[in-house]
Amino acid sequence: MRRQAVDRYVDRLLGRRRPKSFAATEDELAMVRTAIDLAAAGPDAHGPSPAFVDRLRDQLREHEQTQEATPEPRPAWRTPPRRRFLAAGALTATGALVGAAADQLLQSRDQSPQAQPPDAPGELVPVTGTWQPVAQTSEVPEGAVVAFDLGAVTGFVRRTGGRLRAVSGNCTHQGCRLNLDTTRDKLACPCHGATFSLAGVNLTRPHQSGTPLPALPRVPVREQGGTVQIYAPAGDHSPPAA
Amino acid sequence: MIWRADTAAPSPRPSVLPWAVYPDWDAIYADNVGRIYRLMFSKVGNRPDAEDLTSQVFTAALGPLRPGAEIGQVRSYLTTTARTVLAEHWRRTLGHQVTEIDPDILDLAELPPGAGDDGDAGAQAQRILDALPERYRQILTLRFLRGYTVRQAATELGVSVANAKVLQLRALRAAARAETAQGVRDVEANIVGEGEAS
Numbered sequence: 001m002r003r004q005a006v007d008r009y010v011d012r013l014l015g016r017r018r019p020k021s022f023a024a025t026e027d028e029l030a031m032v033r034t035a036i037d038l039a040a041a042g043p044d045a046h047g048p049s050p051a052f053v054d055r056l057r058d059q060l061r062e063h064e065q066t067q068e069a070t071p072e073p074r075p076a077w078r079t080p081p082r083r084r085f086l087a088a089g090a091l092t093a094t095g096a097l098v099g100a101a102a103d104q105l106l107q108s109r110d111q112s113p114q115a116q117p118p119d120a121p122g123e124l125v126p127v128t129g130t131w132q133p134v135a136q137t138s139e140v141p142e143g144a145v146v147a148f149d150l151g152a153v154t155g156f157v158r159r160t161g162g163r164l165r166a167v168s169g170n171c172t173h174q175g176c177r178l179n180l181d182t183t184r185d186k187l188a189c190p191c192h193g194a195t196f197s198l199a200g201v202n203l204t205r206p207h208q209s210g211t212p213l214p215a216l217p218r219v220p221v222r223e224q225g226g227t228v229q230i231y232a233p234a235g236d237h238s239p240p241a242a
Numbered sequence: 243m244i245w246r247a248d249t250a251a252p253s254p255r256p257s258v259l260p261w262a263v264y265p266d267w268d269a270i271y272a273d274n275v276g277r278i279y280r281l282m283f284s285k286v287g288n289r290p291d292a293e294d295l296t297s298q299v300f301t302a303a304l305g306p307l308r309p310g311a312e313i314g315q316v317r318s319y320l321t322t323t324a325r326t327v328l329a330e331h332w333r334r335t336l337g338h339q340v341t342e343i344d345p346d347i348l349d350l351a352e353l354p355p356g357a358g359d360d361g362d363a364g365a366q367a368q369r370i371l372d373a374l375p376e377r378y379r380q381i382l383t384l385r386f387l388r389g390y391t392v393r394q395a396a397t398e399l400g401v402s403v404a405n406a407k408v409l410q411l412r413a414l415r416a417a418a419r420a421e422t423a424q425g426v427r428d429v430e431a432n433i434v435g436e437g438e439a440s
């Protein structure tokens with residue numbers, strides 16, 4: 001009997017139907033897990049169907065309209081009216097040009113044409129970049145933290161648990177440049193005293209009060225050819241000086 | 243200052259930087275629906291559940307998410323939500339956390355080309371299959387990776403449908419054991435070394 005239950009579960013999985021629950025033993029749970037791992041490399045894994053994408057978008061729009069009347073508490077991480085890191089200029093001044101590129105970008109990121117935003121083509125801000133070296137691999141051993149400055153992007157890269165992580169070096173309060181604390185285990189803002197963990201989580205707030213600040217944005221980082229590289233806006237190496 | 247898609251990016255597929263902003267809900271949705279779906283699919287292995295869970299993630303995020311939010315923040319918010327939604331799904335169905343979303347991917351979910359390990363799912367499946375005897379590997383490949391029906395797989399392998407079913411079940415059990423053993427070996431690797439228990 002038991003054997004049939006897990007069998008049926010897998011059959012439905014393979015038949016692209018919703019599997020039914022059953023009281024599974026440890027062994028059976030392991031089989032389900034393996035079946036899922038295998039199915040994850042199967043034909044349905046590549047992406048949602050365009051029909052689903054459309055249907056869910058419509059549902060969400062409806063949902064949004066019915067919700068609109070209710071005021072909601074502002075979640076801590078919601079973007080505050082602060083200095084826009086990087087993107088603000090492009091957003092206001094050159095919407096149309098940038099918008100055209102945005103369409104291209106979205107299309108290249110998702111093959112289904114339905115996934116493009118159908119309206120508001122002039123607003124999305126595509127900021128594209130290149131991988132730029134910021135340090136030698138040997139300069140970022142396990143546990144190390146290294147500051148980098150690429151002009152448009154500044155931040156801190158560290159290696160933890162064998163993996164590289166990088167965060168933006170601009171305070172999410174009003175954009176001041178963060179410093180690595182003397183203990184090298186947190187980032188401190190010289191302007192109003194906010195601090196952040198090396199992973200970017202806000203530890204103390206400006207002036208010791210108010211709501212927590214949003215986390216520092218993560219910055220894409222990789223390692224190649226003996227160098228640590230940051231993904232940053234292409235072709236901008238100009239110093240931030242006026 | 244504008245960075246255009248055509249400014250000498252060496253990568254074939256330019257990406258939006260994670261700290262650019264989303265102007266509206268549609269942009270948030272369009273950019274992330276595929277990502278969340280694929281993530282969920284890799285954790286539940288079937289389309290109806292993956293679609294359901296994807297819907298739940300976006301519905302839950304609809305209130306808190308607002309245009310003007312940075313891409314990186316939106317993505318980590320969605321992935322965190324996905325983690326909770328998946329845990330609840332398993333609690334409701336099999337009563338065990340069969341799969342979970344690694345907190346390590348909570349940051350960006352999809353990095354620009356070259357940053358992540360693309361084809362993770364494929365590599366994992368390959369690793370599972372490689373550990374199996376030929377016959378087992380064949381049936382699982384046909385059924386899971388190629389989408390063959392039992393009947394088609396039976397024909398391909400030259401066995402009866404009943405035999406194909408038995409073969410599939412045995413293969414899956416063997417694969418599950420190997421995977422569990424591999425997990426244990428990974429943990430004990432430093433202590434145990436080469437110990438082989440086939």
Ligand code: FES
Binds near residue numbers: 176192207
């Ligand atoms: S700008 Fe950093 S605390 Fe105000």
